[in-house]
Amino acid sequence: MHELSIVMSIIEIANGEATKANAVKIDEIELEMGLLSGIEMSAFDFAWQEAVKSTVLENAERIIIRPGGKAVCLECNNSFDLDSLYSPCPVCKSHFINIIQGKELRVKSVTVE
Amino acid sequence: MCATCGCSSDQHHEHDDHHHHHHDQKTVIDVERDILHQNNLLAERNRGYFDAKNILCLNLVSSPGSGKTSLLEKTLTDLKGELDFVVIEGDQQTTNDADRIHATGTKVTQINTGKGCHLDSHMIFHALQGLKPKENSVLFIENVGNLVCPAMFDLGEKERVVIMSVTEGDDKPLKYPDMFHTSTLCIINKTDLLPYVPFDINKAKENAKKVNHKLEIIEVSCTSGEGLSQWYDWLKSKVPVPEMVG
Ligand SMILES: Nc1nc2c(ncn2[C@@H]2O[C@H](COP(=O)(O)OP(=O)(O)OP(=O)(O)O)[C@@H](O)[C@H]2O)c(=O)[nH]1
Ligand SMILES: [Mg+2]
Ligand SMILES: [Zn+2]
Ligand SMILES: [Zn+2]
Numbered sequence: 365m366h367e368l369s370i371v372m373s374i375i376e377i378a379n380g381e382a383t384k385a386n387a388v389k390i391d392e393i394e395l396e397m398g399l400l401s402g403i404e405m406s407a408f409d410f411a412w413q414e415a416v417k418s419t420v421l422e423n424a425e426r427i428i429i430r431p432g433g434k435a436v437c438l439e440c441n442n443s444f445d446l447d448s449l450y451s452p453c454p455v456c457k458s459h460f461i462n463i464i465q466g467k468e469l470r471v472k473s474v475t476v477e
Numbered sequence: 478m479c480a481t482c483g484c485s486s487d488q489h490h491e492h493d494d495h496h497h498h499h500h501d502q503k504t505v506i507d508v509e510r511d512i513l514h515q516n517n518l519l520a521e522r523n524r525g526y527f528d529a530k531n532i533l534c535l536n537l538v539s540s541p542g543s544g545k546t547s548l549l550e551k552t553l554t555d556l557k558g559e560l561d562f563v564v565i566e567g568d569q570q571t572t573n574d575a576d577r578i579h580a581t582g583t584k585v586t587q588i589n590t591g592k593g594c595h596l597d598s599h600m601i602f603h604a605l606q607g608l609k610p611k612e613n614s615v616l617f618i619e620n621v622g623n624l625v626c627p628a629m630f631d632l633g634e635k636e637r638v639v640i641m642s643v644t645e646g647d648d649k650p651l652k653y654p655d656m657f658h659t660s661t662l663c664i665i666n667k668t669d670l671l672p673y674v675p676f677d678i679n680k681a682k683e684n685a686k687k688v689n690h691k692l693e694i695i696e697v698s699c700t701s702g703e704g705l706s707q708w709y710d711w712l713k714s715k716v717p718v719p720e721m722v723g
Binding site for chain 1: 502503504505506507508509510511512513514515516593594595597625626627628629630650651654655658684686687688689690
C-alpha cells in the first residue's frame with residue numbers, strides 16, 4: 365500500500381502550505397495523478413480517509429485531475445495515446461516508445477481561507 | 478524528526494514565489510509540487526554521496542521469494558576479495574535475511590519497515606550513517622519483497638535490478654509493469670526448475686521488453702550456479718573505475 369505513503373506526502377505538502385499561509389485548514393486541494401502513475405484509486409481513497417483525520421486536509425474537497433497516457437514512438441515518430449506502460453505504437457507496433465504524459469503525481473494547488 | 482537530513486515537515490520554505498488568487502476570502506495557492514518531491518530530494522542526496530565515494534549502489538526488487546537474498550549470498554561469496562560489498566536489508570519483520578548476509582562475512586544493516594511495504598530514500602539515508610560504506614564499494618539494497626510499492630521510490634541507486642523466478646507467471650511484467658518499467662536489469666532466477674514448470678521464458682522476456690525496451694535480461698539459477706557468471710560480468714562492468722591519483 366504505497367498509496368498511504370503518497371497520501372502522507374500530500375499531507376506534508378498541504379501542512380507546509382497551510383503554515384505559510386497562516387491557515388488552520390485547507391478548503392480544497394487540487395491533485396494531478398496521471399493514469400500511468402501507478403496509483404490504485406480505491407487504495408488511495410481508503411488511505412486518504414484514514415490518514416487525513418485530524419489534519420489540515422480533514423474536510424478538504426479533493427479535485428483530482430487524471431491526465432491520460434501519451435507517448436511518442438521512437439521508430440516512426442508517431443504520437444499516440446496509451447492506456448498501459450506496454451501499449452505498442454498503433455502505427456508500427458513498436459515498443460520502442462517514450463512516454464510523455466500520464467505519470468504525473470503533483471499537488472497543483474490548495475485553497476485556504 | 479532529525480536535523481541532519483532536514484526531514485521534518487516544517488522544512489518547506491522553498492517556493493515563496495507562489496501566485497495567490499483571491500476569491501472572496503479564499504486564497505488559491507499554486508503549489509505545483511511533485512508529491513514525491515521529498516523522497517526524490519533525499520534520493521539525490523544519497524546519489525551524491527555515492528558519487529563522491531565512488532560507490533555502486535543497486536536496488537534489488539522482486540515479489541517475495543524470487544531469490545533476492547539467494548542471489549546476494551552467491552554473489553558475496555563468489556566475488557569475495559574481488560569487490561568490496563556492503564548490504565542494506567529491508568524487511569517488514571525479522572532479521573533472517575540480514576543474518577544470512579552476515580554469515581557470508583559481509584557488513585550488513587537491517588531496516589525493519591514494520592507495516593511499511595517499501596524502503597524510501599530517507600531510511601537509506603539513515604542506514605548509511607550507521608553503515609559508512611567504504612570508497613569504491615558495491616552497495617546492495619534488498620528491498621521489501623513486493624513488486625508494486627517499491628517501484629515509485631527512488632533510493633538514489635544507480636541500477637535497479639528486478640528479479641523474477643520461473644515459478645511465477647511469464648506474464649508478471651505485464652501484471653506489474655511499473656517495476657519492470659523503472660528497472661535497468663531483469664534477472665530471471667530458478668532456471669533449474671524450468672523442466673518442471675509451465676514457464677515460457679521467451680514469452681517472459683518478450684513481455685518484459687514490451688514494458689521496457691531498454692531492460693537487459695540475464696537468466697540464472699542460484700541453486701545450480703548456471704548463468705551467474707553473466708551476472709557477475711554485468712556487475713563488474715558497472716563498477717565505476719576509481720580516479721587515479723597523480
Ligand atoms: N530451485 C531454486 N530455488 C531457489 C533458487 N533461488 C532461490 N531459491 C529458493 O527460493 C526461496 C526464496 O529465496 P530467497 O532468496 O529467500 O528469496 P527473497 O527474494 O530474498 O525472499 P524475500 O526476502 O522473502 O522476499 C528459498 O527457499 C531459496 O532456496 C534457484 O535458483 N532455484
Ligand atoms: Mg530476502
Ligand atoms: Zn511507431
Ligand atoms: Zn531523518
